[in-house]
Amino acid sequence: MRWEMDWLEHRARLTPRKNAIIDGETNKTWTFSELNERSCATANWLYARGTRKGDRVALLSPNHISYFDLLFACGKIGAIFVPLNWRLSQHELRAILADCTPILIGIHQQFETLTPLLTNEGLSSFLIGEESYEAIVSYPAKTAAIEPISETDALAMIYTGGTTGKSKGVVLSHRAILWNAINTIVSWSLSMDDTTITYLPMFHTGGLNALSLPILMAGGTVVIGDSFSGAKAVESLQKYRCTIILLVPTMYHSLIHAKEFKVSSFPNMKVFLSGAAPCPLQIYEAFYKKGLAFKEGYGLTEAGPNNFYISPEDAEIKRGSVGKPMLFNSIKLIKSDGCEARTNEVGEILIKGKHSFSFYWNQEQATQETVKDGWIYTGDLAKRDDEGYFYIVGRKKDMIITGGENVYPLEIEHWLAGHPAINEAAVIGLHDEKWGERVTAFISLKNPIEDDELKRYCESKLGGYKIPKQFIHLKELPKTHVGKIDKNKLKEIGMQGRT
Known part of the structure; x- marks a missing residue:
């Protein structure tokens, strides 16, 4: 018995001939009917290969339609889709595979040379991105008999970046993915009139x-983007008449x-969205000068990742705010003493x-430390103004305590x-014998300055204790696998005294 919320099947019934996916590199398109047929064929093929409910199916690929093929196929037979970060080292990938123990792994032909290095302990693999894969997605098996699937059964497992230790596999149920999409x-x-291009890596919850997934559920169109550049993004946004896009601040820096x-x-664009990290206000300014709607949001792999809504009009007035909690989720702010934060705390x-x-x-x-009484403790800090608009302040672990004062790097x-x-700036605290931590700024420059x-x-602008005691100049600030500024790497550079 299939779970009644196989929404792709239902969407394919409602709008079968509507374009669902466009490959931004080849311009090949797939309708909702074709996308559902591909996922059904993939589900049949996986089942014929012995994949059963609860088994993990991994994917190592750049942005590609196989993400949708395998995610929806796993949803149909109760398996768990595990997209892998292809930017990781072989050692890191092998550690993740040892942790999630998949029954199969799809490897894109771009990474074909890694196959013997990742599968030398009996893991079966199949190749993505060539004729053999197209044969899989049109596999002529009869519909497989499957076990009952509950909304609380796992659908996907996305591994966190691991910047604070061992990478964790975040298990997302059918319900979690469904309700994130509905809420969004x-x-x-x-609506079905919306089109987006996905440049964020699809192994990441943002991509x-x-x-x-929300655009597809609504009946809109997703253009799959691979390599990103500001110039290429501008061209693609107009070519495909995109109405909405999500990028991270480092991408917007390149774009503007x-x-x-x-x-x-950008005559078709309704709004530009920024996520994954707080957005510099200069990026807001670049869009407002052109009369373009721009706003930012907040989320994490463990929750959504969509949690707030703000109208573009309010975003212009309340720059830096992520808005108010969306319709179907709750947010609260808790101080270090366990009490709920009041306005502007x-x-x-x-x-x-x-x-x-x-x-x-x-x-x-780690699960018990993160989830308590149904609440996810995010480790992120925020404040709420007197009208109920939330502002992200930064990571709890990034807060600097210097001379007994709390400093939030984002303001600086x-x-x-x-x-x-x-050009770019990031602020961290480095150990200091006198102050406990010294406020240290890492910057890359457009023009020389003392x-x-x-x-x-x-x-x-800033109080004396917030002013950086040290400026470290770098040609370019290091980034994580998803384009965030890597503050762990900055701390290493600061401790080593390299400039």
């Missing part, structure tokens, strides 16, 4: 769950500096809703990023 569609007013951005009007973000993850794979203690980063000579001038610039 209703709260953000998505898969933030916008791609492309000459193509300066001369393009900083507290840790707690999230509750049907979009929440189930547990961390093989990590019961926003101010530094607004200086015309600065540190004394930067300190005077900070003095015009």
